[in-house]
Amino acid sequence: EAGVVQSPRYKIIEKKQPVAFWCNPISGHNTLYWYLQNLGQGPELLIRYENEEAVDDSQLPKDRFSAERLKGVDSTLKIQPAELGDSAVYLCASSLAPGGGGGDTQYFGPGTRLTVL
Amino acid sequence: KQEVTQIPAALSVPEGENLVLNCSFTDSAIYNLQWFRQDPGKGLTSLLLIQSSQREQTSGRLNASLDKSSGRSTLYIAASQPGDSATYLCAVVNYGGSQGNLIFGKGTKLSVKP
Numbered sequence: 001e002a003g004v005v006q007s008p009r010y011k012i013i014e015k016k017q018p019v020a021f022w023c024n025p026i027s028g029h030n031t032l033y034w035y036l037q038n039l040g041q042g043p044e045l046l047i048r049y050e051n052e053e054a055v056d057d058s059q060l061p062k063d064r065f066s067a068e069r070l071k072g073v074d075s076t077l078k079i080q081p082a083e084l085g086d087s088a089v090y091l092c093a094s095s096l097a098p099g100g101g102g103g104d105t106q107y108f109g110p111g112t113r114l115t116v117l
Numbered sequence: 118k119q120e121v122t123q124i125p126a127a128l129s130v131p132e133g134e135n136l137v138l139n140c141s142f143t144d145s146a147i148y149n150l151q152w153f154r155q156d157p158g159k160g161l162t163s164l165l166l167i168q169s170s171q172r173e174q175t176s177g178r179l180n181a182s183l184d185k186s187s188g189r190s191t192l193y194i195a196a197s198q199p200g201d202s203a204t205y206l207c208a209v210v211n212y213g214g215s216q217g218n219l220i221f222g223k224g225t226k227l228s229v230k231p
Contacts, residue, residue: 004160033218033219040223041223042121042206042208042221042222042223042224043161043206043219043221044221045218045219048218056218091160091161093160093161105151105163105166106151106163106219107163108153108160108161108162109160110158110159110160111159111160113158
């Protein structure tokens with residue numbers, strides 16, 4: 001069974017440029033998460049989707065970050081414009097259960113390492 | 118606001134030792150607690166998930182315990198091996214509006230020397 005797929009794995013951009021990250025969750029998983037992980041820190045949730053609906057985006061900096069999950073499968077996270085402080089690893093995860101998936105294991109992708117110069 | 122703390126931040130042990138990693142959380146109203154492993158440059162791999170009604174979970178050489186009332190969990194690794202070297206992260210899921218969202222500690226970086 002294929003795991004969570006993310007691309008690109010690495011991205012280097014100049015500040016003020018836009019950038020987008022793509023995630024393909026495990027087949028059949030209804031819940032999809034985007035996390036931000038700074039160096040030496042644990043991941044922090046940015047947004048959670050139940051199918052196509054963003055049910056928790058309270059931690060997403062909406063002035064520059066946006067996300068979508070068309071057709072309830074793949075998801076894209078975008079930053080425009082990027083700032084130096086956005087350099088981090090962006091992790092995507094998915095879980096089977098709807099309704100928050102509180103009781104289910106989350107499966108993580110390898111992440112996208114973003115460097116903003 | 119839930120806060121998760123992991124001690125120690127880093128640990129180095131010789132191969133074969135048994136070891137304990139600690140995790141504490143400030144709000145005991147949790148749905149479950151999970152332990153993850155993260156290898157450099159890679160995503161997280163779930164090791165053990167303990168529901169709030171459970172006291173412990175075991176998988177191979179790993180044993181995780183949960184004392185919800187005191188806000189503590191431990192991950193016990195028996196007979197450590199160099200392949201166990203990684204960062205171990207503890208995370209809780211709260212009840213309430215953010216149910217399903219993992220709240221992570223900063224992790225313990227483990228190095229097992231041959």
